[in-house]
Amino acid sequence: MQATSPQEKLSGVIERLTFHSQETGFCVIRVRVKGKRDMVTVVGASPSISPGEFVECVGFWNNDRQHGLQFKAVTLNVVPPSTLEGIQKYLGSGMVKGIGPHFAEKLVHAFGENVF
Structure with a gap:
């Protein structure tokens, strides 16, 4: 995996929880971001996460060979x-x-x- 840009901020509403590990907190979520036509795949870690919650992330864009363009969150804050x-x-x-x-x-x- 290789970063394609420096760290930036991204925020939006979680539309779908694709994967979440209760043990490690690792999660893959689909987020509706204002100003973007399509949903964004965000990969990060959170102890608890659900669709409908608002997330604020800091991270970088990554073009994964297998899964395509993703936002890899270094920090992921969930807001009710x-x-x-x-x-x-x-x-x-x-x-x-x-x-x-x-x-x-x-x-x-x-x-x-x-x-x-």
Whole structure:
């Protein structure tokens, strides 16, 4: 693996959790970044991570032979969701037993940002 650019900042909403190791914290996530047309693959480490959460990363772009262009996060900070869409994704991600995508949508519709 070879870095293709110096460290930079990247932030956005986690759309999909592709992989997460509970033991090491290693994770591969797909992030919707404002100003980018396609989702960005971010590779990093976090003890706990879920779709709908907002992440702030510092790292560099890496063109992996097998997996293509990725943002390799040296630091990855997870911020709880604050938008209605983020809250709905977070609740519907399976983190809370008994709440799936459909019920999450109903909760957000009924309570808005006060659902937490």
